[in-house]
Amino acid sequence: MAEIVAKNKLLDLSNGWPHDRIYALIQRASGLFIWASTACKFIDAYDPEQQLSILLQTKDMSNAESALDRLYITALESAGEWTDTSFSTDFRAIMGAVLVAKNPLTVAALNELLTFNQPLIHAISKLGCVLYANPIIHILHPSFADFLSNRARCKYDMWFIDLASHNFCFTVHCLDHLDGFLRYNMCSLKLSQTVHVEGASLPEGVSYACIFWVEHVCIIKDATSIAEKLETFLFKHLLHWFEAMAILKRSRDTIGILRHLHDWHMTVWPNNFHLQDLINDACRFAQNFIRIIEHHPLQVYASALPFTPINTTLYHHFHKISQNPQIVMGADTSWSNLLLTFSNIEMCHHLSFSHDGKQVLSGTMNGTFYIHDTTTGVEICTLQGHNKLIPSVSFCPNGSHIVSGSHDQTIRVWDIMTGKEIYALTDGHTDSVNSVAYCPKGQKIVSASKDCTILVWNPISQTIILHLQGNHQFNYAAFSPDGT
Known part of the structure; x- marks a missing residue:
């Protein structure tokens, strides 16, 4: 309340305002901090004395939720003329x-x-x-x-x-707004320019609609209500949308966005095969060409479209010989089975997928390993700490940590978010570590070594809880599905 007094000096509120009336507010709050916080915002919104008087005219409510509802009703009643x-x-x-x-x-x-x-x-x-x-x-x-x-x-x-109804209306607004704005070369760029040139920007509303229209569409449960508008939009503006996302420097987001749309479409509208083919093509188009498109929006039409397989729905609908370059000989007819190529990786000795399939680990001969995004192919981080070959890496089931084993005789645990080493287990094996793995619930780590031992570790206390001795080196270790 002191802040409200300080902000409204021209209203000549007296020191200590609102004096004893503060106790009436406390009583109405029913011990609910949200009520107190919201009441202060309500009082500060206009004339504090008038707003306080309105608030104090409400009845005390013993139930916390009822007290909050009464506050909101009071605020709404004072907001305007509801008969209008x-x-x-x-x-x-x-x-x-x-x-x-x-x-x-x-x-x-x-x-x-x-x-x-x-x-x-x-x-x-x-x-x-x-x-x-x-x-x-x-x-x-x-x-x-x-x-x-x-x-x-x-x-x-x-x-x-009604959130569902308003989401539908807002989805229509987004698609209509994009339909009225998106076009070829919407920022009047030249191919010699990069996306970062001055003036290559989009209005706020267009930016929002470009980034979030699919999220709004995918909330809609009745596909028939949005079917015609969605199909018209995609067959008219799909490539324009790729261009816009490049201008927004959000090209890499298009892959996940389109996969979300694909999953929604397959769930609620699986029989529209024509649109399904276009969305499938759009997903592959993004995955294949996004690293070209993100360098310049117009590469959508100058490079990506001409190299799209010629028997696809996307190519048939959007490629115009009079406007776009054409591959004269050797053009692909369909999408390759190869989804991604990870470049700039040194000699790889081990690969491992995360449990959700969104990341892949690669261990190398020199003790470095990499995490790549399986959607975009982008390197997420490089992890360095080992100084010899890494034959085995494993994701923690909850996706928060990675364990790696190396021929430098150490086991290291890493934080996926930061790429930093959390700790190293160095006092266990006396020779190369050949294999490491988490148990299904992540509370144990097993390691197998050339020193003829298998060790089970507690990753929290970083201690050995089981020591198994053999007569020959162990090359692989794994837990049973129940972790026992």
Whole structure:
């Protein structure tokens, strides 16, 4: 409250304001910090004395959730004239978009995406006690979203935000906005220029729609409701979208985005084979050519499209002999079975996939090993610590750590996020470590060595919990599926 007094010096609030009335607020909070935090924002939104009076007119509520709901209802009632149909319609449109947005939106971005007859900032200013923009649009409190999206809690249709319905509407807004903007060479670039040239940027609303339209589409459960618009958009703007994502320096994201769309399409709309073929082609197009496209947006048309297999739906639909280069001889007719090539790897001695298949480890002869992204082929990090050949590496089941064994007689555990060594197990084997593995639940590590021993380790205490002696060197060790 002292901060509110300090921020509103022109209102001549007295020292110690609001005096004894603070106890009435405490009672209404019902011990709920969210209530207190939200009440302060409500009071500070306009005239503090007036807002406080409105708040104190509400009844005490013994239940914490009821107290919070009463606060939100009070805030909404004071926000505007709800008998005005246009006001309540604008409220639901704005609030619905804010609630379903995948990333916080600025007023400029939302103004682009929503079709309003008046500047959006004017509508937002009327909702000052429940919505504010500086410049990102925020709601009164995250719990306010739960309140608005629960019909039983918010009580009135004029306040209720059906998230599925508003997501559908926002998806349509995104696709319509992109349809009106995307085109060949939308930033008037030249092939001699790179993507980083000055002026190669896109409006905020277009940027948001490019990055998140698939996320919004994939929430829709009834594919028939968006079918025609989605198919029209992809067959018209797929390559323009690749160009836009290159301008945004988000080319590598297109692979995961398209795979998400592919999985959704196969689940909710598996019988549209024509569109399915195009999405399949788009996934391979991204995976094959993204490292070319990201260097220049126009390489979508100048390099990637001409080298697309000629019997694919994507090539047939988008390639125009009069506009695009053509491979005269030796063109591929279909996509290769080879998905990725990892380059710049020294002589590789061991490979291992992560449990989710999204990363691959490669151990080398000189003691260095690499982690690559299996979607993009990009090297994520290089791990150095061993000084001899690494014959074995293994991912922890939860994906947080890696264990490696080396001919330098050591076992090392690494943090995947940082690529840093966490610790080394050096006091176990007296000769080359040939094999390492995590148990299925990750609480144990097993190692096999040329010194004729198999050791089971506790990775937390870094101690040996089982020592098995043999007569010959061990080249491989693994746990049973149940880890016993």
